[in-house]
Amino acid sequence: MKTQLVATRCPVCDHAVAAPFFDGGEQTLATLAWPPTRVEAQKLPRHRHDFVQCPACTHVWNRSFRYDAIPYENNPNRMFNQGGIWRGHLADSRDVLLARLPANPVVLEIGCGEGHFIRGLAESRPGGRYVGFDPNGSAGTGLGVEFYARLFNPLDDMETFAPDAIVIRHVLEHLTEPVALLEPLAWGAAALGKPCYLFAEVPCIDRVFESRRLADFFYEHVSHFSTDSFQTLMRRTGDVETLSHGYDGEVVYALVEMQVSAERQHRAAQSNAFAVTAQASRATIARQLDALAASGKRVAIWGGTGKAAAFIHQFGADATRFPLVVDSDPEKVGTFVPGAGQTIELGDILTTAPADVVIIPTQWRAKDIVAEMERKGIRAERVLIEHDGRLTDFFQEPHPYR
Numbered sequence: 001m002k003t004q005l006v007a008t009r010c011p012v013c014d015h016a017v018a019a020p021f022f023d024g025g026e027q028t029l030a031t032l033a034w035p036p037t038r039v040e041a042q043k044l045p046r047h048r049h050d051f052v053q054c055p056a057c058t059h060v061w062n063r064s065f066r067y068d069a070i071p072y073e074n075n076p077n078r079m080f081n082q083g084g085i086w087r088g089h090l091a092d093s094r095d096v097l098l099a100r101l102p103a104n105p106v107v108l109e110i111g112c113g114e115g116h117f118i119r120g121l122a123e124s125r126p127g128g129r130y131v132g133f134d135p136n137g138s139a140g141t142g143l144g145v146e147f148y149a150r151l152f153n154p155l156d157d158m159e160t161f162a163p164d165a166i167v168i169r170h171v172l173e174h175l176t177e178p179v180a181l182l183e184p185l186a187w188g189a190a191a192l193g194k195p196c197y198l199f200a201e202v203p204c205i206d207r208v209f210e211s212r213r214l215a216d217f218f219y220e221h222v223s224h225f226s227t228d229s230f231q232t233l234m235r236r237t238g239d240v241e242t243l244s245h246g247y248d249g250e251v252v253y254a255l256v257e258m259q260v261s262a263e264r265q266h267r268a269a270q271s272n273a274f275a276v277t278a279q280a281s282r283a284t285i286a287r288q289l290d291a292l293a294a295s296g297k298r299v300a301i302w303g304g305t306g307k308a309a310a311f312i313h314q315f316g317a318d319a320t321r322f323p324l325v326v327d328s329d330p331e332k333v334g335t336f337v338p339g340a341g342q343t344i345e346l347g348d349i350l351t352t353a354p355a356d357v358v359i360i361p362t363q364w365r366a367k368d369i370v371a372e373m374e375r376k377g378i379r380a381e382r383v384l385i386e387h388d389g390r391l392t393d394f395f396q397e398p399h400p401y402r
Contacts, residue, residue: 003019004019004020005017005018005019006018006019006020006052006063008052008063010054010056010057010059010061011059011061011175011176011177011178011179011222011223012054012057012059012178012179012223012225012229012232012233013054013056013057013059013229013232013233015054015055015056015057017055018052018053018054018055018063019052019053019055020051020052021051021052021053021060022049022051022060022214022217023049023050023051024049024050024051024214024217025048025049026046026047026048026049027046027047027049027218027219028041028044028045028046028047028219029044029047029069029070029218029219029220030218030219030220031218031220032070032220045069047064047065047066047069047219048062048064049062049064049217049218049219050062050063050064051063051217051224054229057226057228057229057232058226058228058229059223059224059225059226059229059232060205060208060223060224060226060229061222061223061224062217062219062221062222065176065219065222067176067222069219070174070219070220085247085248086247089246089247089251090116090117090120091120092246093117093169093199093201093246093253094117094120094121094124096199096242096244096253096255097121097165097167097197097199097255098121098124098125100165100195100197100241100255101125101128101164101165101197102164103125103127103128104127104128104129105125105128105129105163105164105165106128106129106131106161106162106163106164106165107121107128107129107130107131107163107164107165107166107167108131108132108133108152108157108161108163108165108166108167109130109131109132109133109166109167109168109169110133110134110152110166110167110168110171110181111133111134111168111169111170111171112132112133112134112147112167113134115132115145115147117167117169118130118131118132118145118167119145121167122144122145123144126144128144129146129161130144130145130146131145131146131147131148131161131163132145132146132147132148133147133148133150133151133152133157134147134148134149135149135150135151136149154181154184154185154187154188155184155187155188157188158185158188158189158191158192158196159188159191162192162194163192163196164194164195164196164197165196165197165198165199166185166189166196166197166198166199166258167198167199167200168181168198168199168200168201169199169200169201169253170201170202170203172200172202172223172225172233173202173203173221173222173223173224173225174220174221174222174223175222175223176222178223178233179233179236182198182233182236182237183236183237185198185237185258186236186237186238186258186259186260187260187268189238189258189259189260190258190259190260190265195257196257196258197241197255197256197257197258198234198237198238198254198255198256198257198258199253199254199255199256200234200253200254200256201246201251201252201253201254202223202225202230202251202252202253203216203221203224203225203250203251203252204225204226204227204230204245204249204250204251204252205224205225205226206226206227206249206252207249207250208224209226225252227243227245227252230243230252230254231243231254234254234256237256237258237259238256238257238258238259238260239256239257239259240254240255240256241255241256241257242254242255277389280389281389281390282314282315284389284390285314285315285386285389285390285391286315286316288390288391289315289316289317289321289322289391292357293321293322297356297357297381298324298353298354298355298356298357299322299324299355299356299357299358299359300324300325300326300350300355300357300358300359300380301317301322301324301325301326301342301358301359301361302326302327302328302347302358302359302360302361302369303325303326303327303360303361303362303365304325304326304327304332304335304336304337304342304344305327305332305335305337305338305344306362307361307362308325308327308337308361308362309337309338309339309340310361311359311361311386312325312337312339312340312342312361313339313340317340317359318340319337319340319341319342322342323342323343324342324345324355325337325342325343325344325345326344326345326346326347326349326350327344327345327346327347328347328369328372330346332344333345333346347372347373347376347378348376350373350378350380351376351377351378354378354379354380355380356380356381356382357380357381357382357383357384358373358378358380358382358383358384359383359384359385359391360383360384360385360394361385361386363385363386363387363399363401364401366383366385366394366401366402367401367402370383370394382394382395383395385399385401387399387400387401
């Protein structure tokens with residue numbers, strides 16, 4: 001039998017191919033609709049159940065899921081379980097986290113719901129700061145716990161609260177892109193200058209593979225984690241110190257010291273540095289162009305599309321001050337520079353109507369263009385290219401393109 005495959009991207013490991021796993025047809029919401037009458041219950045809209053599995057990390061998800069179909073703004077996502085075994089699991093989970101925390105920790109819970117877990121932490125380790133975030137939560141601030149009825153902003157809130165730990169329980173299975181939450185958390189943690197732990201927990205579907213049960217699959221859970229796929233996701237966040245199961249194997253949880261590699265942090269710092277120098281370069285070259293325009297010299301820009309057009313855009317070489325744009329390609333002649341509007345003319349016109357200054361935006365082609373100018377007898381006082389944040393004289397100043 002030929003293996004059936006679909007092109008879709010895994011939300012955990014980014015693998016680009018998946019295998020059909022379970023076609024559940026079209027069903028109503030199962031846990032967040034809350035219809036008040038039988039008629040309304042029967043008339044609820046139906047949504048596609050189209051579960052696929054990643055052959056790389058074993059994750060299962062509904063590739064037809066649409067987040068806007070879920071009425072989170074109307075009904076909270078409640079997980080109600082007062083069983084003794086479940087309460088014991090919660091106590092064990094808290095102990096795993098508390099064992100790694102300082103005496104007076106700062107702990108944030110994302111998607112805290114009614115706040116049972118974060119309150120339990122506060123009761124077990126009084127004296128710290130315990131904060132819950134949930135845009136649909138109804139818990140009230142008090143008894144050592146603060147609640148914010150809003151979404152958590154990873155980069156900003158990590159800096160503001162400087163937590164020792166983040167808790168995310170039974171939230172990740174609802175997210176279409178869990179990495180979009182976890183990786184910014186890790187970056188926020190890396191900036192704190194101290195250890196910061198993530199305690200995460202999700203339902204585990206390992207038994208689905210063994211028992212072939214289907215009740216696990218409903219629309220509100222876009223993602224279904226196996227132990228392997230959950231571990232894969234956690235490793236994208238940092239160093240996994242603990243990965244275990246609870247509630248008779250029905251949930252899987254992890255304690256992760258959130259980290260970003262030194263190499264990635266270095267690259268980000270380089271990006272920031274480039275952003276600063278890029279703005280300085282734009283200002284410098286714009287001033288040089290202003291001076292050229294004010295000098296009264298005849299200036300030609302060699303190239304009218306692609307990188308040449310980008311140069312015109314970036315540095316404000318407008319059609320009023322820099323009307324002369326030429327190109328080596330006869331097919332571009334008579335067309336116009338995108339955005340700026342100069343008519344593109346053939347470079348040959350500079351043989352009879354020379355320019356005082358020729359600007360070549362495409363540095364990597366400058367040597368060839370200068371050779372073309374020499375063959376055709378085109379002369380100019382100066383040929384300028386963009387290099388190291390300024391317009392550089394092709395013949396008189398150092399650069400790597402000659």
